[in-house]
Amino acid sequence: MNSGRDDHALSWDGDDDPTMDVGGPAPALPDGFTAVGRGSDDVGHINDDGTITPAGEPAPLGSAALVTLGVIGGIYALYVIGWIIGGVRLQDTANFLVSPVGYGAALWLAVAAPILWFVTAFVLTRAAKSWIRISALVAGLALMVPWPFILVGAVGTVA
Template identity: 50%
Template sequence: MATEPQAAGDDDALSWDGDESLTAPPKLQRGWTAVGKGSEAVEVVGDESDAAVATPVAATGVSNAALIGLGVIGGIFVLYTVGWIIGGMRLQPDGELLAAGTIQYAIAAWVAAAAPAIWFATVMYLTRASKTWIRFAGLIAGVVLLVPWPFVVGGIGA
Protein backbone atom coordinates (compact mmCIF):
# COMPACT_ATOMS: atom_id res chain seq x y z
CA MET A 1 0.00 0.00 0.00
CA ALA A 2 1.50 3.30 -1.02
CA THR A 3 1.37 6.26 1.24
CA GLU A 4 0.08 9.49 -0.06
CA PRO A 5 2.19 12.64 0.35
CA GLN A 6 1.03 14.94 3.09
CA ALA A 7 -0.98 17.92 2.10
CA ALA A 8 0.53 21.36 2.64
CA GLY A 9 -2.22 22.23 5.13
CA ASP A 10 -1.24 19.55 7.67
CA ASP A 11 1.14 21.94 9.46
CA ASP A 12 -1.73 24.37 9.97
CA ALA A 13 -2.95 22.30 12.91
CA LEU A 14 0.20 23.20 14.84
CA SER A 15 -0.28 26.96 14.81
CA TRP A 16 -2.94 29.61 15.16
CA ASP A 17 -3.78 32.03 12.40
CA GLY A 18 -1.48 35.02 12.69
CA ASP A 19 1.00 33.27 15.01
CA GLU A 20 4.42 33.82 13.50
CA SER A 21 6.35 33.34 16.73
CA LEU A 22 7.71 29.98 15.58
CA THR A 23 9.10 31.36 12.35
CA ALA A 24 10.00 34.92 13.35
CA PRO A 25 13.46 35.54 14.83
CA PRO A 26 13.48 36.10 18.60
CA LYS A 27 13.48 39.71 19.77
CA LEU A 28 15.47 41.30 22.59
CA GLN A 29 15.27 44.73 24.23
CA ARG A 30 18.06 47.17 23.47
CA GLY A 31 20.82 46.96 26.08
CA TRP A 32 20.46 43.20 26.63
CA THR A 33 22.83 40.70 25.09
CA ALA A 34 21.82 37.30 23.76
CA VAL A 35 24.25 34.46 24.41
CA GLY A 36 24.41 30.85 23.38
CA LYS A 37 23.47 28.89 20.27
CA GLY A 38 21.56 30.98 17.75
CA SER A 39 22.24 34.26 19.53
CA GLU A 40 23.48 35.90 16.35
CA ALA A 41 19.96 35.66 14.87
CA VAL A 42 18.34 37.59 17.73
CA GLU A 43 16.80 40.90 16.68
CA VAL A 44 17.22 43.94 18.95
CA VAL A 45 14.09 46.05 19.32
CA GLY A 46 13.39 49.37 21.02
CA ASP A 47 14.73 52.85 20.60
CA GLU A 48 17.60 54.61 22.33
CA SER A 49 15.35 55.81 25.17
CA ASP A 50 14.76 52.17 26.17
CA ALA A 51 18.50 51.53 26.52
CA ALA A 52 18.81 53.16 29.94
CA VAL A 53 15.82 51.27 31.29
CA ALA A 54 16.67 47.90 29.79
CA THR A 55 20.37 47.83 30.64
CA PRO A 56 20.98 44.90 32.97
CA VAL A 57 22.90 45.43 36.18
CA ALA A 58 25.67 42.97 36.87
CA ALA A 59 24.78 41.14 40.05
CA THR A 60 27.56 40.12 42.37
CA GLY A 61 26.32 37.21 44.39
CA VAL A 62 27.39 35.98 47.78
CA SER A 63 28.00 32.30 48.27
CA ASN A 64 25.76 30.19 50.47
CA ALA A 65 28.53 29.70 53.01
CA ALA A 66 29.06 33.46 53.23
CA LEU A 67 25.33 34.03 53.76
CA ILE A 68 25.26 31.46 56.54
CA GLY A 69 28.35 33.04 58.09
CA LEU A 70 26.77 36.50 57.93
CA GLY A 71 23.66 35.12 59.61
CA VAL A 72 25.66 33.50 62.40
CA ILE A 73 27.71 36.64 63.03
CA GLY A 74 24.56 38.77 62.87
CA GLY A 75 23.00 36.47 65.48
CA ILE A 76 26.06 36.89 67.69
CA PHE A 77 25.67 40.67 67.44
CA VAL A 78 21.99 40.38 68.42
CA LEU A 79 22.99 38.33 71.46
CA TYR A 80 25.64 40.93 72.28
CA THR A 81 22.96 43.64 72.19
CA VAL A 82 20.84 41.64 74.63
CA GLY A 83 23.91 41.07 76.81
CA TRP A 84 24.71 44.78 76.91
CA ILE A 85 21.13 45.61 77.87
CA ILE A 86 21.04 43.03 80.68
CA GLY A 87 24.55 43.93 81.86
CA GLY A 88 23.72 47.63 81.76
CA MET A 89 20.59 47.13 83.85
CA ARG A 90 22.57 45.10 86.39
CA LEU A 91 25.18 47.86 86.73
CA GLN A 92 22.67 50.68 86.98
CA PRO A 93 22.76 50.96 90.80
CA ASP A 94 26.57 51.18 90.69
CA GLY A 95 26.41 53.71 87.86
CA GLU A 96 24.25 56.06 89.90
CA LEU A 97 26.95 56.24 92.55
CA LEU A 98 29.45 57.54 90.02
CA ALA A 99 30.00 61.20 89.33
CA ALA A 100 27.97 60.84 86.13
CA GLY A 101 24.27 61.33 86.64
CA THR A 102 21.47 58.96 85.79
CA ILE A 103 20.88 60.53 82.38
CA GLN A 104 24.53 60.17 81.35
CA TYR A 105 24.51 56.56 82.52
CA ALA A 106 21.35 55.79 80.55
CA ILE A 107 22.83 57.35 77.41
CA ALA A 108 26.03 55.34 77.81
CA ALA A 109 24.06 52.12 78.39
CA TRP A 110 21.97 52.62 75.25
CA VAL A 111 25.00 53.49 73.13
CA ALA A 112 26.72 50.33 74.42
CA ALA A 113 23.62 48.29 73.56
CA ALA A 114 23.45 49.81 70.07
CA ALA A 115 27.19 49.37 69.38
CA PRO A 116 26.93 45.81 67.95
CA ALA A 117 24.20 46.82 65.48
CA ILE A 118 26.12 49.96 64.52
CA TRP A 119 29.33 47.93 64.02
CA PHE A 120 27.55 45.33 61.87
CA ALA A 121 25.84 47.94 59.68
CA THR A 122 29.03 49.98 59.31
CA VAL A 123 31.15 47.00 58.29
CA MET A 124 28.50 45.84 55.81
CA TYR A 125 28.31 49.33 54.29
CA LEU A 126 32.04 50.01 54.13
CA THR A 127 32.94 46.59 52.69
CA ARG A 128 30.16 46.31 50.12
CA ALA A 129 32.68 46.38 47.25
CA SER A 130 35.45 44.50 49.06
CA LYS A 131 36.33 40.85 49.06
CA THR A 132 34.39 38.55 51.35
CA TRP A 133 37.33 37.82 53.66
CA ILE A 134 37.77 41.55 54.36
CA ARG A 135 34.11 41.81 55.36
CA PHE A 136 34.44 38.80 57.66
CA ALA A 137 37.65 40.19 59.18
CA GLY A 138 35.84 43.40 60.12
CA LEU A 139 32.88 41.50 61.54
CA ILE A 140 35.07 39.13 63.56
CA ALA A 141 36.99 42.13 64.93
CA GLY A 142 33.64 43.44 66.17
CA VAL A 143 32.81 40.08 67.74
CA VAL A 144 36.10 40.24 69.66
CA LEU A 145 35.93 43.93 70.62
CA LEU A 146 32.27 44.24 71.57
CA VAL A 147 31.95 41.41 74.06
CA PRO A 148 29.41 42.51 76.72
CA TRP A 149 31.77 42.29 79.70
CA PRO A 150 29.25 43.36 82.35
CA PHE A 151 27.10 40.39 81.33
CA VAL A 152 30.01 37.95 80.94
CA VAL A 153 31.54 38.77 84.32
CA GLY A 154 28.32 39.14 86.28
CA GLY A 155 26.16 36.60 84.46
CA ILE A 156 22.41 36.70 84.89
CA GLY A 157 22.37 35.99 88.63
CA ALA A 158 21.65 38.65 91.16
Protein backbone atom coordinates in the same frame (compact mmCIF):
# COMPACT_ATOMS: atom_id res chain seq x y z
CA MET B 1 9.04 63.47 5.77
CA ASN B 2 12.48 62.05 5.19
CA SER B 3 13.80 60.38 8.34
CA GLY B 4 17.17 59.58 6.82
CA ARG B 5 16.25 55.95 6.17
CA ASP B 6 15.73 54.19 2.90
CA ASP B 7 12.05 53.18 2.89
CA HIS B 8 12.02 51.05 -0.29
CA ALA B 9 9.90 47.94 -0.43
CA LEU B 10 12.88 45.65 -1.03
CA SER B 11 15.17 46.97 1.71
CA TRP B 12 15.77 45.47 5.11
CA ASP B 13 13.93 48.04 7.15
CA GLY B 14 15.94 49.33 10.07
CA ASP B 15 19.25 47.59 9.34
CA ASP B 16 21.17 50.83 9.42
CA ASP B 17 19.05 52.56 12.07
CA PRO B 18 21.39 53.65 14.89
CA THR B 19 18.55 53.60 17.41
CA MET B 20 18.16 49.86 16.89
CA ASP B 21 21.78 49.07 17.79
CA VAL B 22 21.76 46.78 20.83
CA GLY B 23 25.53 46.37 20.92
CA GLY B 24 27.42 43.21 21.66
CA PRO B 25 27.41 41.29 24.90
CA ALA B 26 28.94 43.06 27.88
CA PRO B 27 32.55 41.97 28.47
CA ALA B 28 32.83 39.68 31.50
CA LEU B 29 35.43 37.41 33.10
CA PRO B 30 35.02 34.31 35.31
CA ASP B 31 36.58 33.82 38.75
CA GLY B 32 40.35 34.00 38.84
CA PHE B 33 40.67 36.52 36.02
CA THR B 34 41.20 40.25 36.49
CA ALA B 35 40.88 42.85 33.77
CA VAL B 36 43.67 45.43 33.62
CA GLY B 37 44.25 48.56 31.59
CA ARG B 38 41.90 50.95 29.89
CA GLY B 39 38.26 49.91 30.17
CA SER B 40 38.87 47.38 32.96
CA ASP B 41 36.23 49.09 35.09
CA ASP B 42 33.60 48.13 32.50
CA VAL B 43 34.29 44.38 32.66
CA GLY B 44 31.65 42.38 34.51
CA HIS B 45 31.80 39.03 36.31
CA ILE B 46 30.56 35.64 35.10
CA ASN B 47 28.79 33.83 37.95
CA ASP B 48 28.84 30.06 38.53
CA ASP B 49 25.37 29.67 37.02
CA GLY B 50 26.45 31.42 33.79
CA THR B 51 24.72 34.74 34.44
CA ILE B 52 26.71 37.95 34.12
CA THR B 53 26.95 40.50 36.92
CA PRO B 54 27.49 43.93 35.35
CA ALA B 55 30.58 45.95 36.21
CA GLY B 56 30.31 47.96 39.40
CA GLU B 57 27.90 45.57 41.08
CA PRO B 58 29.22 43.21 43.74
CA ALA B 59 29.13 39.52 42.97
CA PRO B 60 26.39 37.64 44.83
CA LEU B 61 27.37 35.90 48.04
CA GLY B 62 27.68 32.14 48.15
CA SER B 63 25.83 29.85 50.52
CA ALA B 64 28.74 29.53 52.97
CA ALA B 65 29.13 33.31 53.16
CA LEU B 66 25.40 33.77 53.78
CA VAL B 67 25.38 31.19 56.57
CA THR B 68 28.49 32.79 58.10
CA LEU B 69 26.88 36.23 57.96
CA GLY B 70 23.75 34.82 59.60
CA VAL B 71 25.73 33.26 62.45
CA ILE B 72 27.74 36.43 62.98
CA GLY B 73 24.53 38.51 62.88
CA GLY B 74 23.02 36.22 65.53
CA ILE B 75 26.06 36.69 67.75
CA TYR B 76 25.72 40.47 67.38
CA ALA B 77 22.05 40.16 68.42
CA LEU B 78 23.16 38.23 71.52
CA TYR B 79 25.70 40.99 72.22
CA VAL B 80 22.88 43.55 72.19
CA ILE B 81 20.92 41.48 74.70
CA GLY B 82 24.07 41.02 76.82
CA TRP B 83 24.70 44.79 76.91
CA ILE B 84 21.09 45.39 78.00
CA ILE B 85 21.15 42.78 80.77
CA GLY B 86 24.66 43.64 81.98
CA GLY B 87 24.01 47.37 81.86
CA VAL B 88 20.76 47.15 83.81
CA ARG B 89 22.45 44.91 86.42
CA LEU B 90 25.18 47.53 86.99
CA GLN B 91 22.83 50.51 87.09
CA ASP B 92 22.49 50.72 90.89
CA THR B 93 26.25 50.45 91.43
CA ALA B 94 27.08 52.91 88.67
CA ASN B 95 24.73 55.57 90.06
CA PHE B 96 27.24 56.14 92.89
CA LEU B 97 29.81 57.29 90.34
CA VAL B 98 27.84 58.69 87.39
CA SER B 99 24.60 60.63 87.13
CA PRO B 100 21.59 58.52 86.13
CA VAL B 101 21.13 60.55 82.94
CA GLY B 102 24.75 60.04 81.91
CA TYR B 103 24.58 56.34 82.70
CA GLY B 104 21.36 55.93 80.71
CA ALA B 105 22.89 57.63 77.67
CA ALA B 106 26.05 55.53 77.93
CA LEU B 107 23.98 52.36 78.33
CA TRP B 108 21.95 52.97 75.19
CA LEU B 109 25.08 53.89 73.23
CA ALA B 110 26.63 50.61 74.37
CA VAL B 111 23.47 48.74 73.35
CA ALA B 112 23.49 50.40 69.91
CA ALA B 113 27.23 49.88 69.30
CA PRO B 114 27.04 46.24 68.06
CA ILE B 115 24.17 47.12 65.72
CA LEU B 116 26.03 50.13 64.36
CA TRP B 117 29.23 48.11 63.86
CA PHE B 118 27.41 45.34 61.99
CA VAL B 119 25.54 47.75 59.69
CA THR B 120 28.61 49.92 59.08
CA ALA B 121 30.90 46.97 58.31
CA PHE B 122 28.26 45.42 56.08
CA VAL B 123 27.66 48.62 54.08
CA LEU B 124 31.29 49.74 53.80
CA THR B 125 32.48 46.33 52.58
CA ARG B 126 29.67 45.92 50.05
CA ALA B 127 32.02 45.95 47.05
CA ALA B 128 34.85 44.08 48.81
CA LYS B 129 35.58 40.37 48.79
CA SER B 130 33.66 38.16 51.25
CA TRP B 131 36.69 37.47 53.45
CA ILE B 132 37.23 41.20 54.00
CA ARG B 133 33.59 41.66 55.06
CA ILE B 134 33.75 38.67 57.40
CA SER B 135 37.09 39.87 58.84
CA ALA B 136 35.58 43.28 59.63
CA LEU B 137 32.60 41.62 61.32
CA VAL B 138 34.80 39.23 63.32
CA ALA B 139 36.93 42.19 64.46
CA GLY B 140 33.71 43.77 65.71
CA LEU B 141 32.89 40.60 67.60
CA ALA B 142 36.19 40.93 69.44
CA LEU B 143 35.65 44.62 70.20
CA MET B 144 31.96 44.65 71.11
CA VAL B 145 32.01 41.97 73.82
CA PRO B 146 29.44 42.82 76.51
CA TRP B 147 31.88 42.90 79.44
CA PRO B 148 29.31 43.85 82.11
CA PHE B 149 27.33 40.72 81.32
CA ILE B 150 30.41 38.51 81.18
CA LEU B 151 31.92 39.81 84.43
CA VAL B 152 28.73 40.15 86.47
CA GLY B 153 26.37 37.79 84.67
CA ALA B 154 22.62 37.82 84.75
CA VAL B 155 22.35 36.84 88.42
CA GLY B 156 25.74 37.77 89.86
CA THR B 157 26.48 40.70 92.10
CA VAL B 158 29.19 43.29 91.95
CA ALA B 159 31.67 42.74 94.76
